[in-house]
Amino acid sequence: MPQHRIFATKFASVYPLYVQKAERKNRTKEEVDQVIRWLTGYDPAGLQRQIDQGNDIETFFAQAPAMHPNSSLIKGMVCGVRVEEVEDPLMRKIRYLDKLIDELAKGKAMEKILRR
Template identity: 70%
Template structure:
């Protein structure tokens, strides 16, 4: 999937959709931010700065301070594709995030979502 169009899409354009999906199911923006920080190692200030800067997905993940090794425990299907089977590393990171937000919207506890 090299060169997939989502790679060059601004993270800030998709972030509101993540938040809206969570809020529609009674969850919060703070929980979405916690998931993103857990996966990427960004602080809240760094996350806010990345969103404000309008960086694309490729830059967002490339500049992540400390990708959480436990993210590799994320399994399941997003958009009909098994996240653990996605070959492209960047697409896999995006799918991991999609799966975490899905789990939040489905009512899983934060402990389970964050593989605690």
């Protein structure tokens, strides 16, 4: 089965779209970074390194220090698909991130987004 094309997309090309989506709703780049770091375990330098190196999304998630143990608590719909029902582990991680950015853009409190 061929891989989905999003896997080969550069994270650096998707990242500004996440920031734009958040900023349109009066959220900040720092909040986007906080959400990404919470999910993946990257520190600020590690996240910036991934962007600067131009790694694809598959590599971005493969090199993530540690997916947050509460990431399995992320539930809901993204693009008409239930996040918790996505079978492919990489696609599920991508959908987790999409869902978190959606919640940020919708004005949800950071404590709830980070599943505290």
